[in-house]
Amino acid sequence: MTKRSRPAPRAKPSRPRSTPPVAPAGGTTPPSIGEIPIPGASKGHPAIGVGLWALGRWGPEDEARTKATIARAYEHGFRWYDTAEVYGGGRSERLLGEVLERAAGGAPDAYVVTKVSWEHLRPAQVRASLVNSLERLGRASVDLYLVHGPDPHADLAATLGALEALWKEGKVGAIGVSNFSVEELEAAAKGLTEARIAVNQVRYNLLDRDDADPVREYCRTHQILLEAYTPLARGLLHGRYLDRRTPPSEVRQFAHRFFEPERLPELLERARRLRALAREADVPLASIALHWLAKQGAAPVVGMSQPEQVDSNLAAWAVRPPDDVLDRADAIARGDRA
Numbered sequence: 001m002t003k004r005s006r007p008a009p010r011a012k013p014s015r016p017r018s019t020p021p022v023a024p025a026g027g028t029t030p031p032s033i034g035e036i037p038i039p040g041a042s043k044g045h046p047a048i049g050v051g052l053w054a055l056g057r058w059g060p061e062d063e064a065r066t067k068a069t070i071a072r073a074y075e076h077g078f079r080w081y082d083t084a085e086v087y088g089g090g091r092s093e094r095l096l097g098e099v100l101e102r103a104a105g106g107a108p109d110a111y112v113v114t115k116v117s118w119e120h121l122r123p124a125q126v127r128a129s130l131v132n133s134l135e136r137l138g139r140a141s142v143d144l145y146l147v148h149g150p151d152p153h154a155d156l157a158a159t160l161g162a163l164e165a166l167w168k169e170g171k172v173g174a175i176g177v178s179n180f181s182v183e184e185l186e187a188a189a190k191g192l193t194e195a196r197i198a199v200n201q202v203r204y205n206l207l208d209r210d211d212a213d214p215v216r217e218y219c220r221t222h223q224i225l226l227e228a229y230t231p232l233a234r235g236l237l238h239g240r241y242l243d244r245r246t247p248p249s250e251v252r253q254f255a256h257r258f259f260e261p262e263r264l265p266e267l268l269e270r271a272r273r274l275r276a277l278a279r280e281a282d283v284p285l286a287s288i289a290l291h292w293l294a295k296q297g298a299a300p301v302v303g304m305s306q307p308e309q310v311d312s313n314l315a316a317w318a319v320r321p322p323d324d325v326l327d328r329a330d331a332i333a334r335g336d337r338a
């Protein structure tokens, strides 16, 4: 990143002061969170983050709760916030911007990640999408800008070329993609001359892993960080739903992949065995789920919808289970019976 200009000064956001103040920031990413260096980027990537897809999931009447969740996350040391222009039609970005604006200095230590929709991959659209996202976020730049997903009809090299132009202007600190296959990663990289693909955000958790997945191997070889979304299997790997016969319909709707009728009994059985392992090791089940991902070199981005979930997930992250426990969890989740 030698030739790029520095990001412009923060834009002066103008929005109503309806959000409660957020406690002062503690400086850089707290040691309890940890950082992963990104080659060529000036800012380290926090090892665990807060996913804000859910902020588009509820109606405006839930805004106070979702703002309180972000505020709690920031106060307690979470710095990485994952959002997207499609989440809630921009509402997720707007709420994040409103909360961060109230933090000390506008939260310069936040690590803000947003995404351009798969419907906006033509170069001019990419630029317009980022401009709109920055406006909603009330920031002059984001730390990481991702292509939310590939469009088979788009020229991915041209799309990434547009991202690189924004990177050179300092409007984005690093560039990445999401849900890309090896072929799409290779096609996209052809559009870059100085920047590199820093991140591929993919669905990845103990119960949803293909151990022969070539994408992970490709990313490891090319030093592309895997951001793992749905790391808790929508709460299942936090121990939710394990004592019920059937998960609630809302969860089935959003997590149909986990709760397909034919897969559900086996997944619940594996999750219950993981919970038994966690109890035996005297660690939270979520500690196993999150640190198993970290052991694979991935950075989990956890969806949180309530302030209490922030506390509980931070507490889970603070406990690093021993390697032998993570190895046993790996075998259980794979379906080994031994």
Ligand SMILES: NC(=O)c1ccc[n+]([C@@H]2O[C@H](COP(=O)([O-])OP(=O)(O)OC[C@H]3O[C@@H](n4cnc5c(N)ncnc54)[C@H](OP(=O)(O)O)[C@@H]3O)[C@@H](O)[C@H]2O)c1
Residues within 6 Å of the ligand: 050, 051, 052, 053, 054, 082, 083, 148, 149, 178, 179, 201, 202, 228, 229, 230, 231, 232, 233, 234, 235, 236, 238, 240, 301, 302, 303, 304, 305, 308, 309, 310, 312, 313
């Ligand atoms: N790039 C992509 O295409 C893509 C796709 C999906 C997700 N993502 C990103 O990844 C983030 C996380 O993924 P996700 O939300 O699908 O899955 P997740 O992190 O596995 O699950 C999040 C859900 O688990 C429950 N949960 C979280 N912490 C909990 C706790 N401490 N105790 C009990 N339940 C807890 C909450 O459910 P309730 O809200 O029901 O309480 C929460 O909404 C998203 O927010 C988004 O930023 C990206």
